Each structure stands twice: as C-alpha cells, then as structure tokens.
Ligand SMILES: *[C@@H]1O[C@H](CO)[C@@H](O)[C@H](O)[C@H]1NC(C)=O
Ligand SMILES: *[C@@H]1O[C@H](CO)[C@@H](O)[C@H](O)[C@H]1NC(C)=O
C-alpha cells in the first residue's frame with residue numbers, strides 16, 4: 629500500500645468515527661455539568677476539532693530552488709503549510725525563554741552574541757512528527773536516523789544572532805539502545821520563517837554566493853557589495869543547508885547570522901537532522 633493510500637484509509641475510518649464521537653462529546657457535556665466526564669469531554673472535543681485532523685495531514689507542496697551546490701544550500705518555498713505555522717505558534721506561545729549558545733560544551737545565555745527567545749516543541753506533537761519526516765526525506769542519502777527536537781526562535785526589535793555555525797565543535801550525546809552515550813553532530817539544517825511581520829532579520833551567509841539583482845525581492849536581499857546570501861523572512865518558507873563535510877567535519881563556509889530585526893517580530897523554526905559518529909554520514913539511506 630502506498631503512503632497516500634494509507635493516509636486515505638486512515639481518513640475514511642476517522643471521519644465516520646469522529647461523527648459518532650462528536651455526539652458522544654455532546655452527551656459528555658451533559659455529564660460534565662455534574663463535574664463527571666469534564667476532562668474526558670474536553671479531550672475528545674480537542675482531539676476531534678477540524679484543526680486537529682488537519683494537522684495530522686503531512687502532505688505538502690513545497691518547491692526547491694538550489695542556491696548553491698558547494699556548499700549545498702536550498703531555498704524551500706512553502707516548506708511549512710499555513711495550518712502548521714498556526715499550530716506551532718499556538719502551542720508555543722507561552723513557552724519562550726532566553727535563547728542559549730554553546731560555550732565550551734555548556735548552553736549559556738549571552739545576549740551580546742544571541743538576543744532572542746526560544747521554545748521547544750514536544751517530540752510527540754503531530755506537526756513536529758510531520759516536519760521531522762519531511763526533513764529526513766529531504767536529506768535522502770545523508771544519514772537521517774534522527775532529528776533534533778524542533779525549536780522556535782523569536783526576535784523582537786534589535787534581536788539578532790551573531791555569526792555561528794550549526795555544526796558543533798563538541799558533539800552532543802544521545803542515549804544508545806543499550807543505554808550508553810551515542811555522540812552525534814548536526815548535518816542538515818532547516819531554518820523556516822513562521823512570523824515575518826518585521827523588517828530586517830535576514831539570515832545572512834557571508835561565504836555563500838549571493839543572488840543577482842533581478843532575484844525575487846520578497847525572498848532575498850542583496851548586500852551593498854553583492855557578496856553573501858541574504859534570505860528574507862517569508863512566512864512558511866525556509867532555507868536548507870548542509871553543515872558538515874562528507875567526512876564528518878564542520879563546513880566553515882556555512883557560517884551564518886540572523887541580522888537585527890529593525891521593526892516588528894520575527895519567529896523562526898530551527899530543524900536539524902543529525903548524524904551519529906558511529907555510522908557513515910553518507911550512504912545510510914533508509915526507506916521513507
Ligand atoms: C487524543 O489524542 C492523543 C494523541 O494526540 C491520544 O493520546 C489520546 O488518547 C486522545 N484522547 C482521547 C480522549 O481520544
Ligand atoms: C497541493 O497542490 C494541489 C494542486 O494545486 C492541491 O490540490 C493540494 O491541496 C495542495 N496540497 C497542500 C498540502 O497544500
């Protein structure tokens with residue numbers, strides 16, 4: 629059975645069941661007045677809202693523009709659907725805390741280097757699961773056993789992130805199946821824009837080829853010298869790059885910054901595909 633058929637089967641089972649459960653939900657409302665099934669009713673209603681069904685639909689229509697082949701940089705137009713954007717903004721709205729940077733392996737707040745707020749997305753969240761699959765499918769023959777937990781990052785006026793690389797000078801550790809530490813580093817990065825109601829806030833890659841002066845102005849800016857790639861915040865769209873060389877070392881050319889927001893607010897989404905140091909970085913493709 630193909631992926632598409634599987635989804636249609638699930639949907640056709642879900643729809644009649646949801647009609648039945650909605651009426652059960654209404655019965656539940658009667659009992660909830662007596663304080664009995666209040667919690668269950670709330671969860672049923674929550675689970676069966678049309679939004680909830682929509683966010684479980686992982687289909688997508690994004691398109692790729694190759695910006696650079698060496699290093700690998702893609703522009704992903706419409707990578708995150710509007711329903712997904714709204715869901716992610718809604719579930720994290722009270723979760724933001726000062727963003728951290730890694731300093732000697734420790735995650736610390738340093739506002740002179742990075743001034744923004746971050747919010748982690750629950751690993752079980754249905755949109756998080758769709759996006760993790762989408763990233764894994766994109767990286768293809770690059771190792772894609774796991775992705776890091778998604779996190780949102782919010783920049784107010786003056787918020788910025790100085791030049792940095794997503795590849796970590798000290799690998800992080802996950803826990804292997806036998807409980808032992810399993811070092812990993814980041815391979816593919818996606819930075820998506822969720823809220824673009826701002827000026828400034830471009831993602832700047834000084835070592836990557838810039839765009840010509842007739843390039844799409846809603847997607848890209850140009851520096852005065854034309855040097856470096858400047859990607860503009862554009863709701864739902866994203867930039868993708870590979871942070872590691874194929875021998876597993878970091879690619880310094882992928883250094884980048886988030887330029888200061890000059891008005892309004894920018895919210896972005898960080899996604900990282902990771903590679904375990906115990907497995908080859910390329911040539912470990914699994915079925916999708
Ligand atoms: C609601 O959905 C979650 C999964 O998102 C599931 O774990 C839970 O059992 C569901 N609750 C009800 C009452 O159907
Ligand atoms: C993708 O595009 C097709 C054709 O325009 C449309 O029918 C479909 O709803 C779109 N799907 C998504 C997820 O946007």
Ligand SMILES: *[C@@H]1O[C@H](CO)[C@@H](O)[C@H](O)[C@H]1NC(C)=O
Pocket residue numbers: 873874875876877
């Ligand atoms: C890894 O590959 C890069 C790019 O080819 C090269 O510059 C670097 O020296 C290599 N590092 C090691 C440790 O082999």
